[in-house]
Amino acid sequence: DVKVTQSSRYLVKRTGEKVFLECVQDMDHENMFWYRQDPGLGLRLIYFSYDVKMKEKGDIPEGYSVSREKKERFSLILESASTNQTSMYLCASRQTGSFVETQYFGPGTRLLVL
């Protein structure tokens, strides 16, 4: 079974702190994704990576950056956390080029910025 893990289930940070959210997948997938999920707004894509060191902005990249130095690991970075970044963050991975492959999600990280 595909496994996607996220470094923390819950995080509490202060405004202005630099925050790292880590995601690791064990199925050698090329594609990895970071979403945030907010009530009433649904899932919104922050960043997408289609290979090591390759990235593409999603719908809401402002205030975030990402790093993919190894194929299995995709990090989301909040350079200077703000209260409006309080949210549920979900990581996912997927094999590339297949019409029958789904995205596999991690358990999520609930971030509270005070």
Next chain:
Amino acid sequence: KQEVTQIPAALSVPEGENLVLNCSFTDSAIYNLQWFRQDPGKGLTSLLLIQSSQREQTSGRLNASLDKSSGRSTLYIAASQPGDSATYLCAVPAPGGSEKLVFGKGMKLTVNP
């Protein structure tokens, strides 16, 4: 731009009812559609993926259908149980053959014992 809509946003039913969850999308040029389940505070779990060449997929008490021409999909849950309580989301690939998905906002289902 692809938009995915799920109505209603929430549904509460007694145990044992057969349910139909609806999903509509604006761009019919899709190569598949997926249904996911999300339990409170957790990640998403894939339930069913229907390819554009298929009309339906079944897994246990779940059956999903796809009508590309009308831009609609339904998820049928037979003999609902309290354990089916969760949020159900549908998703289609973003336009242009992208690896990215466009999600509906989900429907929160509560099945009461």
